[in-house]
Amino acid sequence: MRLQLPNPGLEDRILSHEELDKLETEEAGRGDRPKWDNKTQYMLTCVGFCVGLGNVWRFPYLCQSHGGGAFMIPFLILLVLEGVPLLHLEFAIGQRLRKGSLGVWSTIHPYLAGVGIASMFVSLMISLYYNTIMAWVMWYLFNSFQETLPWSQCPLNYNLTGLVSECEQSSPVDYFWYRETLNTTPDIGANGGLQWWMVLCLVSAWAVLYICIIRGIETTGKAVYVTSTLPYVVLSIFLIRGLTLKGSLSGVVFLFTPNLTELTNPTTWLDAGAQVFYSFSIAFGGLISFSSYNSVHNNCEQDAVIISAVNGFTSVYAATVIYTIIGFRATERFDNCLGGNILALLNTFDLPEGNVTESNYDQVLQSLNGTYPEVIQGLNLKTCDLNTFLSEGVEGTGLAFIVFTEAITKMPASPVWSVLFFIMLFCLGLSSMFGNIEGVLVPLQDLGVFPKSWPKESTTGITCVLCCIVGLIFVQGSGNYWLSLFDSFAGSIPLLIIAFCEMVGVVYLYGIDRFNDDIEFMIGHKPNLFWQITWRFVSPAIMFVIFVFYFITKVQETPMYKAWNPESDNFPTLEEKEYPTWIFAIIFILAGIPGLSVPLTAIYKCLRNRCCKKDNEFKQDDLNTIAKQVQLTDEATKNKPDIPETADGR
Amino acid sequence: MHCCSHIILLFGQAICTVGDNCYRAVTFLKEGMLVWILFLLCQVGAPALAQDLCQRDAPNGYKVRISLKTALGEDAYEWNQSEMFFFQATMAFAMRRHFQMETYNVDNIILCVQTSRVSFWFVVTSPDNTTMLIPKADVEKAVRMSRHRINNAFLLSDRTLEFLGIYPTLAATVNPDTPPWLIVFGVVIGAVCAGIIALLVSSLLQKRRKEKGMTEDGQDEEDMQVKGVENGINLDGTYNRGFTDDDRFTKL
Numbered sequence: 001m002r003l004q005l006p007n008p009g010l011e012d013r014i015l016s017h018e019e020l021d022k023l024e025t026e027e028a029g030r031g032d033r034p035k036w037d038n039k040t041q042y043m044l045t046c047v048g049f050c051v052g053l054g055n056v057w058r059f060p061y062l063c064q065s066h067g068g069g070a071f072m073i074p075f076l077i078l079l080v081l082e083g084v085p086l087l088h089l090e091f092a093i094g095q096r097l098r099k100g101s102l103g104v105w106s107t108i109h110p111y112l113a114g115v116g117i118a119s120m121f122v123s124l125m126i127s128l129y130y131n132t133i134m135a136w137v138m139w140y141l142f143n144s145f146q147e148t149l150p151w152s153q154c155p156l157n158y159n160l161t162g163l164v165s166e167c168e169q170s171s172p173v174d175y176f177w178y179r180e181t182l183n184t185t186p187d188i189g190a191n192g193g194l195q196w197w198m199v200l201c202l203v204s205a206w207a208v209l210y211i212c213i214i215r216g217i218e219t220t221g222k223a224v225y226v227t228s229t230l231p232y233v234v235l236s237i238f239l240i241r242g243l244t245l246k247g248s249l250s251g252v253v254f255l256f257t258p259n260l261t262e263l264t265n266p267t268t269w270l271d272a273g274a275q276v277f278y279s280f281s282i283a284f285g286g287l288i289s290f291s292s293y294n295s296v297h298n299n300c301e302q303d304a305v306i307i308s309a310v311n312g313f314t315s316v317y318a319a320t321v322i323y324t325i326i327g328f329r330a331t332e333r334f335d336n337c338l339g340g341n342i343l344a345l346l347n348t349f350d351l352p353e354g355n356v357t358e359s360n361y362d363q364v365l366q367s368l369n370g371t372y373p374e375v376i377q378g379l380n381l382k383t384c385d386l387n388t389f390l391s392e393g394v395e396g397t398g399l400a401f402i403v404f405t406e407a408i409t410k411m412p413a414s415p416v417w418s419v420l421f422f423i424m425l426f427c428l429g430l431s432s433m434f435g436n437i438e439g440v441l442v443p444l445q446d447l448g449v450f451p452k453s454w455p456k457e458s459t460t461g462i463t464c465v466l467c468c469i470v471g472l473i474f475v476q477g478s479g480n481y482w483l484s485l486f487d488s489f490a491g492s493i494p495l496l497i498i499a500f501c502e503m504v505g506v507v508y509l510y511g512i513d514r515f516n517d518d519i520e521f522m523i524g525h526k527p528n529l530f531w532q533i534t535w536r537f538v539s540p541a542i543m544f545v546i547f548v549f550y551f552i553t554k555v556q557e558t559p560m561y562k563a564w565n566p567e568s569d570n571f572p573t574l575e576e577k578e579y580p581t582w583i584f585a586i587i588f589i590l591a592g593i594p595g596l597s598v599p600l601t602a603i604y605k606c607l608r609n610r611c612c613k614k615d616n617e618f619k620q621d622d623l624n625t626i627a628k629q630v631q632l633t634d635e636a637t638k639n640k641p642d643i644p645e646t647a648d649g650r
Numbered sequence: 651m652h653c654c655s656h657i658i659l660l661f662g663q664a665i666c667t668v669g670d671n672c673y674r675a676v677t678f679l680k681e682g683m684l685v686w687i688l689f690l691l692c693q694v695g696a697p698a699l700a701q702d703l704c705q706r707d708a709p710n711g712y713k714v715r716i717s718l719k720t721a722l723g724e725d726a727y728e729w730n731q732s733e734m735f736f737f738q739a740t741m742a743f744a745m746r747r748h749f750q751m752e753t754y755n756v757d758n759i760i761l762c763v764q765t766s767r768v769s770f771w772f773v774v775t776s777p778d779n780t781t782m783l784i785p786k787a788d789v790e791k792a793v794r795m796s797r798h799r800i801n802n803a804f805l806l807s808d809r810t811l812e813f814l815g816i817y818p819t820l821a822a823t824v825n826p827d828t829p830p831w832l833i834v835f836g837v838v839i840g841a842v843c844a845g846i847i848a849l850l851v852s853s854l855l856q857k858r859r860k861e862k863g864m865t866e867d868g869q870d871e872e873d874m875q876v877k878g879v880e881n882g883i884n885l886d887g888t889y890n891r892g893f894t895d896d897d898r899f900t901k902l
Contacts, residue, residue: 142831142838156820163820200835207842214849350765353719455857457850 004511013107014097017521020296023098033098034217034293041221043303045290048228048431049281050311053133053400056428059279060319061395062271064255067262072316074263074272079312082542083276085534086499087287088304088527093506094288095300096518100442101285104292105502108510110609114601115501116443118494118594119285123439125490125590126284128467129483130433131209132474133397135201137425139181140401142201144418151176152409170572173406178564181401185477186565188485189580192477202475206468209433213441213460217293220434227427227434232314234424235321238417242324245411247334251327252320254390266549273546278491279311283498286435289442299523301531322399329407330389337384344379397480400425437463481561485579489587493554494594496547501598503540512536559587703783704762704773710783711773712793713814718768721810729768733804734761737772740803745774745784748792752777790816 015023036042063071097104102116143150154167154175162168167175178184185192212223242248262268281287291300342356349368356364369376394403408417441463444450450459474483506515512535520526562574579587704711714737718726727733738759745754754777764770774784793800793816801811808818 138838139831142834145834146830160820197831204835204839204842207839207846211842211845211849214846215853219849346767347715347769350767350769352766352768353717455853457853 003508004513005508007109007509007511010108010510017518020096020098020521024296035295036217036293037221039298041217041224042290042294043306044224044228045217045220045431045434046287046303046307047310048224048428049286049290049435050279050307051228051231051314051428052279052281052432053425053429054275054279055311055315056318056322056425057396057399059275059315060255060322061399062275063319064323064391066265066268066271067259068254069256069258070260070262071268071272074269075276075315076312078269078273078276078542079308081534081538082273083280083282083311084304084308085531085539086277086282086503087280087308088301088531089503089506089535090282090287091291091300091304092515092519092522093510094291095294095296095298095522098292098296100289100292100446101439102443102446104288105505106446108505111602111605112501112505112509112598113605114598115498115505116285116446117601118498118597119283119439120443121594121597122490122494122498123284123286123436124467125486125594127433127436127440128471129474129486129490130429130436131205131467132202132471132479132483134205134209134426134429134433135198135475136181136397136401137422137429138205139198139201140405141419141422141426144415144422146415149405149409149414149418150180151405152414166566169566171406173402173409174572176405177401182480183477184480184564186563186567186575187577188478188481188561188563188583190478194472195475195477195479198475198479199472202468202471206464206471209430209437210461210464212430213434213437213464214457216441216456216460217290220438224431224434227431230427231424234420235318237420239317239321239324241411241417242321242328245324245328247331248324248327250331250386251323251325251390254327254387255319255323270546270549273542274492274550277499277543277546278495279315280308281432281435283495283502284435285439285443289438290435297522297524301519301523301527322404325404325407327390329403329410330386330392332407332410333389334384334386337382341381341384344381348375348379481563484561485583485586486590488559490590490594493547493550493591496543496550497595497598500540500543500547503535503543507535507540559583703775703781704760704771706763706771708771708773710786710789711771712786712789712816713769713771715767715769715812715814716804716806717810717812718806721806734764734770736803737761740800741772741774744792744796744800745789748788748795794819 063075093104097107099107100116101119102113105112105114105116151173154163154172156162157164164175166179170178181198183192183195211219212227213220291298291303294300338358338361342358342361345351345356345364345368346353349372365376365381392403404421405418408414408421411417437460441460444463445459450462473479476482506512512532516526516532559579560576561579563577565571565575568575716729718729735756738756738761741759742754742756745758746752754774758775758777758780759772760775761770761772774789776782776784793813797808797816797818801807804811
């Protein structure tokens with residue numbers, strides 16, 4: 001017998017298959033629940049949600065640092081074993097129960113409401129800081145409409161005698177990012193005040209988001225036609241441009257050269273698993289909401305496979321494009337380094353130009369070193385190695401705002417490429433934000449935070465305004481440090497807990513037998529052996545292993561952050577600093593509250609149930625569910641009462 | 651050459667004071683030879699004297715470094731004596747431009763220590779006194795003033811025609827009154843706000859039209875629903891209006 005935990009009252013909480021069919025035909029006319037205009041909108045929204053900034057700036061770094069082409073192996077294996085089953089599960093359960101994440105988990109078992117609440121918290125915290133990244137992207141986008149990009153040269157200092165020293169010591173792109181964009185303080189404790197230009201960009205980012213989600217999926221569905229397709233167009237343009245630049249192929253070769261010894265390193269597998277998991281935006285609740293707007297007989301199995309494939313393909317494609325540009329930048333740096341050395345030799349020994357070239361540099365250096373070793377020592381020639389430049393592996397905001405922007409300044413017609421690049425980043429982030437905000441709005445509606453009579457425009461507006469105000473933390477001087485804090489703690493451990501609970505909840509509380517029957521009803525055939533094994537054993541096991549390892553690593557290491565401190569000794573290298581002790585309270589709030597809300601809600605509901613001793617607690621809770629409405633209308637139509645022409649109100 | 655004639659004249663005067671009239675015929679030949687020897691010495695000595703003024707690491711001289719291939723690539727011209735002469739002329743022009751009263755000449759610019767890099771040293775002598783060098787600071791001022799003209803004369807730039815020790819002045823950046831990003835921001839925010847207002851207004855109008863349509867002749871819709879016709883499909887049974895989500899019923 002299959003393991004099935006006791007779940008009384010489940011039948012009363014969910015719609016039966018016949019009721020679902022009836023709802024399908026009735027809902028067609030009434031528009032009670034939002035619906036997708038067509039399948040394309042749904043697919044584009046899900047693709048947009050899954051494909052985000054992580055595909056562009058996390059995956060290429062992981063790929064390059066974990067053995068290049070060899071990283072594909074753990075990535076693809078875990079994609080199939082972990083990503084696709086979880087995706088199918090979320091799509092199927094949302095389509096079957098036709099509710100947002102909070103509704104779905106409360107329906108499966110009232111004690112599981114905590115999972116929905118945890119999803120909401122996580123989505124909320126991620127929305128807060130994700131839109132700040134959008135604000136940064138918008139700032140760079142606004143600044144790209146100039147002939148000379150502002151990050152291509154250092155500004156002059158006050159008396160116009162030289163360049164600003166902070167810029168001279170580091171580089172124009174670093175200076176523009178850390179000083180003119182963020183205006184970072186050297187410490188997370190020093191908050192540096194609000195940076196007015198970033199406040200404006202934050203407001204504009206939230207305004208653009210608001211206009212896209214103002215009427216829910218009615219407007220989002222139209223917006224995704226642009227935001228989900230434009231990144232692919234831009235990536236293709238960049239690929240063509242990149243391949244025509246010098247040194248691009250060395251970048252691609254470097255990226256994909258396999259190093260099979262990395263496969264024996266457990267960190268590789270762990271990072272691959274984490275990347276697949278976070279890349280699919282599972283456990284946010286957004287995917288469940290989106291699929292609940294589908295018709296009942298939509299083929300969710302096919303959707304899950306297609307979206308997983310698209311996500312995997314996009315990761316690899318984006319990595320290729322990024323590394324053509326990184327290869328170009330590395331070659332440029334190498335040429336400059338070698339050119340500088342050659343010039344030093346020519347100048348010191350007064351040799352005619354063209355005597356020392358890249359090809360005979362080593363021979364000439366050796367012969368000169370033989371005859372004048374002290375002079376050569378005094379020159380302090382730099383060692384130039386292409387592989388060192390290529391493996392300056394950068395990820396995250398550093399890749400987008402420092403490395404890539406520097407590469408763009410070296411291409412002809414830089415403003416065009418800059419505009420294209422930042423529009424692409426903006427679209428990638430915006431389409432992910434749609435899913436994040438959906439994961440916040442729908443649970444808020446389900447919880448009844450906003451009165452039902454309020455129009456959708458005002459609920460979305462209020463949410464956006466409040467999130468914008470709270471998001472002002474991230475546009476202070478120390479905002480960047482807060483953002484990486486949120487990123488590492490709010491968006492990692494809680495998601496793993498939620499995903500694990502989701503799998504256990506569906507497979508063991510809802511019942512794998514019932515789930516199989518539901519899928520057979522929805523798409524016409526029972527899920528095959530692959531799904532059975534992965535849902536019941538493999539995926540939860542992988543989740544658990546990743547969670548344990550992550551938890552252990554995070555708990556063991558002292559949390560450090562990298563600060564930009566012009567006064568530090570190793571400037572321009574970032575200074576590693578320890579977090580102050582009061583940060584641990586914040587970390588607990590970020591990671592602990594969503595994680596703990598799962599057991600805490602269960603305990604709370606259990607206590608309330610026991611203490612009040614109402615048998616029909618479960619039934620009474622859900623009086624205003626669709627199930628009840630459908631049943632009542634059924635009974636009403638059977639009796640056929642005389643309905644007066646004018647109603648006196650209910 | 652000036653110095654040679656000076657020396658010969660002086661020596662000649664010295665000889666003549668020794669013996670006034672008696673030895674004139676006898677010493678004439680000797681004088682001629684002496685003059686000839688002096689002349690030869692001068693030819694050798696003058697550049698030697700000039701070399702003393704211009705040398706590597708001269709206290710009042712500057713080293714010039716020219717990178718023709720870097721600047722012009724395939725169109726690079728050959729650096730030869732004519733180019734050196736052109737350089738002397740350009741420097742004389744720069745000195746004249748700075749010190750407007752004094753007339754510098756090509757002779758006042760002395761070049762030395764040429765290498766195949768191409769690099770050389772130069773010093774500037776005063777037009778009045780060829781043994782006196784113009785101090786470094788003044789030469790620097792003159793070069794700075796006419797740097798742009800000197801560069802253009804040789805089709806080079808600050809980077810490829812280097813005066814070691816004289817740093818190029820930095821180009822002042824153009825600072826527009828309104829930062830360009832603010833303009834783009836204004837455009838985007840304006841468009842987004844217009845869009846939001848349009849959507850809000852349209853949804854308000856839709857709502858009002860719906861209500862109006864309901865009260866006046868919306869009975870058609872209601873009747874259709876009552877008769878159990880939805881989207882043209884005839885349903886069994888009557889539609890119970892008591893359970894619609896109509897706002898009309900909830901508002902009082």
